[in-house]
Amino acid sequence: MTSAEANVTVAAIQMxxxxxxxxxxxxRSIAMIETAAAQGAQVVxxxxxxxxxxxxxxxxxxxxxxxxxxxxxxxxxWIEAAxxxxxxxxxxxxxxxxxxLYNSAVIIGPDGYMGTYRKLHLWGDEALYFTPGDLGVPIxxxxxxxxxxxxxxxxxxxxxxxxxxxxxxELICVPTNWVPIPGQDPDREAMxxxxxxxxxxxxxxxxxxxxxxxxxxxxxxxxxxxxVSQTGWPVAGPASNIAEELLLATINLADARRKRNWNDFNxxxxxxxxxxxxxxxxxxxxxGMI
Amino acid sequence: MTSAEANVTVAAIQMxxxxxxxxxxxxRSIAMIETAAAQGAQVVxxxxxxxxxxxxxxxxxxxxxxxxxxxxxxxxxWIEAAxxxxxxxxxxxxxxxxxxLYNSAVIIGPDGYMGTYRKLHLWGDEALYFTPGDLGVPIxxxxxxxxxxxxxxxxxxxxxxxxxxxxxxELICVPTNWVPIPGQDPDREAMxxxxxxxxxxxxxxxxxxxxxxxxxxxxxxxxxxxxVSQTGWPVAGPASNIAEELLLATINLADARRKRNWNDFNxxxxxxxxxxxxxxxxxxxxxGMI
Numbered sequence: 001m002t003s004a005e006a007n008v009t010v011a012a013i014q015m016x017x018x019x020x021x022x023x024x025x026x027x028r029s030i031a032m033i034e035t036a037a038a039q040g041a042q043v044v045x046x047x048x049x050x051x052x053x054x055x056x057x058x059x060x061x062x063x064x065x066x067x068x069x070x071x072x073x074x075x076x077x078w079i080e081a082a083x084x085x086x087x088x089x090x091x092x093x094x095x096x097x098x099x100x101l102y103n104s105a106v107i108i109g110p111d112g113y114m115g116t117y118r119k120l121h122l123w124g125d126e127a128l129y130f131t132p133g134d135l136g137v138p139i140x141x142x143x144x145x146x147x148x149x150x151x152x153x154x155x156x157x158x159x160x161x162x163x164x165x166x167x168x169x170e171l172i173c174v175p176t177n178w179v180p181i182p183g184q185d186p187d188r189e190a191m192x193x194x195x196x197x198x199x200x201x202x203x204x205x206x207x208x209x210x211x212x213x214x215x216x217x218x219x220x221x222x223x224x225x226x227x228v229s230q231t232g233w234p235v236a237g238p239a240s241n242i243a244e245e246l247l248l249a250t251i252n253l254a255d256a257r258r259k260r261n262w263n264d265f266n267x268x269x270x271x272x273x274x275x276x277x278x279x280x281x282x283x284x285x286x287x288g289m290i
Numbered sequence: 291m292t293s294a295e296a297n298v299t300v301a302a303i304q305m306x307x308x309x310x311x312x313x314x315x316x317x318r319s320i321a322m323i324e325t326a327a328a329q330g331a332q333v334v335x336x337x338x339x340x341x342x343x344x345x346x347x348x349x350x351x352x353x354x355x356x357x358x359x360x361x362x363x364x365x366x367x368w369i370e371a372a373x374x375x376x377x378x379x380x381x382x383x384x385x386x387x388x389x390x391l392y393n394s395a396v397i398i399g400p401d402g403y404m405g406t407y408r409k410l411h412l413w414g415d416e417a418l419y420f421t422p423g424d425l426g427v428p429i430x431x432x433x434x435x436x437x438x439x440x441x442x443x444x445x446x447x448x449x450x451x452x453x454x455x456x457x458x459x460e461l462i463c464v465p466t467n468w469v470p471i472p473g474q475d476p477d478r479e480a481m482x483x484x485x486x487x488x489x490x491x492x493x494x495x496x497x498x499x500x501x502x503x504x505x506x507x508x509x510x511x512x513x514x515x516x517x518v519s520q521t522g523w524p525v526a527g528p529a530s531n532i533a534e535e536l537l538l539a540t541i542n543l544a545d546a547r548r549k550r551n552w553n554d555f556n557x558x559x560x561x562x563x564x565x566x567x568x569x570x571x572x573x574x575x576x577x578g579m580i
Contacts, residue, residue, distance in 0.1 A: 120563050127555045136566060156492050156558050158448030159567040181552070183521025191491055191522050198488035201481055202446050231473025232481050262471070265417045268446055273410050276426060277449040 008144050010171070010206075011036035011044040012247040014225040014239045016214035019053030022065060026051050026074050029091065030081045032246060037085040039248055042144060047212040048092035048119075048151050048177040049103060055217035059101070062129040066096035070113040075106050082108045088142065090149055090208075092175030103130045105149050105175050107140050114140050120160065123153040137163045145170045145253035152176040155195050155209075158202075165203035165269055170256040172200075174209040178222045190224045193238055201232025202268060204260040206251055213242055230256040298434050300333040300461070300496075301326035302537040304515040304529045306504035309343030312355060316341050316364050319381065320371045322536060327375040329538055332434060337502040338382035338409075338442050338467040339393060345507035349391070352419040356386035360403040365396050372398045378432065380439055380498075382465030393420045395439050395465050397430050404430050410450065413443040427453045435460045435543035442466040445485050445499075448492075455493035455559055460546040462490075464499040468512045480514045483528055491522025492558060494550040496541055503532055520546040 013032045017025040029046050036044050048054070051074040056062040069075050074093055082089045088109050095104035095116065103119040103126055118133030119126075137160060140147045148169035154160050155174060164172055178192045192209075200207045206229055213223040226237035227249040236249040260267045303322045307315040319336050326334050338344070341364040346352040359365050364383055372379045378399050385394035385406065393409040393416055408423030409416075427450060430437045438459035444450050445464060454462055468482045482499075490497045496519055503513040516527035517539040526539040550557045 120566065121561050122555070124553050124555050132563070153556070153561075157562065157567075158452065158489075158492065159562065162448065163567060182549070183519070183523055185523055188523070191487075194484055194522060195488045195492060197481075198485045199448075202448065202485060229473070232484060233473055233475055233478070259472070263414050265412070265414050266443070271411050271443075272447065272449065273422070276410065277447075277453060 006144070007250050007252050008042050009040040009248060009250045010208050010227060011041040012208050012210040012225040012227055012237065012239070013044055013046050014211055014213060014223055014245045014247065015047060015050060016212060016244055017047070017050050017053045019055060019216050020065060022051050022074060025053070026077050030077060033081055033085065033089065036246055036248065037087055041087060041248060043088040043090070043147070043171070043173070043208070045173045045208045045210040046089070046091040046175055047210050048175040049094050050092045050175065050212065052094040053216055054177050055219050056125070056129050057217070059129045062094060062101050063096065066094045066101050068097065069093065069095050069104060069106055069116050075108070075113065078106065078108050079112055082110055083112065086110045088144070088147070090147070090173035090175060092151060100131045101129055102133065103151060105151055105173070107147065107149060109142060117149040117151070119151040119154060121153045121157055137167070139164070139167045139169050147171050147173060149173045152178065155192065155199065158199060161199040161203045161205065165205055169205060170253040171206045171208070174207060176209055176211045178211050178224070180220060180222055189238055190222055192222070193224060193226055196226065197228055197232045197234070200228040200230060204230045204256050204268060206230055206253060206256055213240070213244060230259060296434070297540050297542050298332050299330040299538060299540045300498050300517060301331040301335070302498050302500040302515040302517055302527065302529070303334055303336050304501055304503060304513055304535045304537065305337060305340060306502060306534055307337070307340050307343045309345060309506050310355060312341050312364060315343070316367050320367060323371055323375065323379065326536055326538065327377055331377060331538060333378040333380070333437070333461070333463070333498070335463045335498045335500040336379070336381040336465055337500050338465040339384050340382045340465065340502065342384040343506055344467050345509050346415070346419050347507070349419045352384060352391055353386065356384045356391050358387065359383065359385050359394060359396055359406050365398070365403065368396065368398050369402055372400055373402065376400045378434070378437070380437070380463035380465060382441060390421045391419055392423065393441060395441055395463070397437065397439060399432060407439040407441070409441040409444060411443045411447055427457070429454070429457045429459050437461050437463060439463045442468065445482065445489065448489060451489040451493045451495065455495055459495060460543040461496045461498070464497060466499055466501045468501050468514070470510060470512055479528055480512055482512070483514060483516055486516065487518055487522045487524070490518040490520060494520045494546050494558060496520055496543060496546055503530070503534060520549060
């Protein structure tokens with residue numbers, strides 16, 4: 001049995017950051033990580049911008065709360081926790097690099113800082129504060145399997161999931177701050193969950209989506225974090241839409257690869273008609289029909 | 291008010307073809323189209339391969355049932371119905387072109403034959419009988435709006451939906467023959483529906499998915515046809531998983547375009563990071579990590 005065959009226990013930490021209270025938020029996140037670790041978690045995912053909160057009112061306010069990665073205190077605290085608890089942490093963070101700000105996720109392992117993902121597709125007022133991600137869609141190889149990461153509105157771009165799957169990712173960690181969207185039926189699950197489930201299924205990937213809850217400066221967030229298997233079906237959650245909650249699931253990342261062969265003929269990533277779309281997706285854009 | 295502003299009544303015809311009984315099947319489809327027309331339908335979608343049934347046991351058997359398009363009797367019967375009833379029909383058909391067979395959909399308007407879509411991604415044993423589609427992802431401009439079409443397993447390829455949306459499509463007609471898939475929880479809706487809903491939402495497209503029901507030569511089909519708005523939420527269905535059923539909905543195709551602007555900053559088709567993926571989606575393939 002190779003390490004890729006081992007079961008992995010993963011966690012989504014649904015929490016409620018308090019705007020601007022970075023020290024409190026990171027401490028709260030670490031308390032919840034400790035709870036997850038006590039239940040066997042080896043990979044834990046925290047929400048988007050969970051160290052600072054989300055609802056900046058000016059670029060100056062965002063800049064004042066942003067930290068360099070990995071030197072900043074939030075990342076250093078998570079590095080210490082990951083080392084002490086022997087697990088992987090993917091955490092949403094307000095990042096600064098000189099004068100530039102990014103909506104980022106730090107990827108940290110038991111041996112320390114591994115890398116950063118910077119949100120590629122900014123949502124709403126984020127465009128006023130943050131620079132769009134410039135680090136592509138990186139894959140992080142670990143003894144547990146191949147991890148990748150994206151943030152909130154990135155989920156709406158199937159190209160991102162495809163790039164991750166085609167680079168060999170097995171587990172996608174999604175820090176998010178989902179907000180209510182038009183057309184949402186309150187009696188049904190969140191469309192965000194539908195998007196995540198469909199993408200997991202079509203790409204044969206496990207997904208951990210860790211959302212926040214609470215209302216911040218008038219903006220409600222919808223919770224409903226979930227952990228999804230490569231079938232597209234949840235193995236934990238959706239969580240509450242209002243309360244903090246810890247989701248845990250034990251999954252076998254090898255399933256993401258071995259069970260991609262849906263029958264004697266079909267494997268969804270190999271069945272792509274690259275003769276058509278990798279050329280056409282570029283060529284249709286100038287038509288200006290959107 | 292331009293024609294694009296008008297409401298359009300659309301229908302998904304969930305039926306049970308009888309294998310090999312082409313004349314019966316086409317007559318049954320037209321009877322259901324007439325019922326839809328009597329309720330105001332202007333666009334009707336029929337299931338995949340609905341003139342012949344699906345479970346071929348040899349290429350010779352498929353060839354014997356296949357017809358040239360538009361000269362064959364099935365297409366001619368639908369052309370007559372579309373003309374008489376003044377509506378659009380998108381119908382799954384077993385197509386022959388010389389020695390080649392295709393899993394196709396014919397697109398027919400009140401003025402006659404408009405074009406053909408040939409399934410790009412073949413599922414299972416279809417690969418033994420059919421040639422993969424060679425007509426790309428065409429868009430059909432009509433006074434009602436811009437229609438496009440794909441078939442069953444094509445839904446699992448987000449590239450197809452993106453190509454349709456980026457070429458200006460507003461309504462996607464999906465003839466399908468969905469089968470049970472691994473991991474399906476019988477207490478939840480079909481993963482096929484999740485995939486369709488997520489794709490409609492992420493691409494701001496209306497979708498009519500017309501499935502078949504019944505068990506043919508041992509293969510069950512799952513029904514659950516649906517009509518989805520550009521929000522991703524169903525406006526009709528999901529239909530029964532066992533019985534024939536007619537779904538109708540009145541929709542405004544202009545919503546697919548006007549309501550793509552989700553806020554002051556975001557429109558999901560314009561927010562694509564073409565700097566990243568149209569190049570990367572090609573370049574990652576040789577890595578061989580899938």
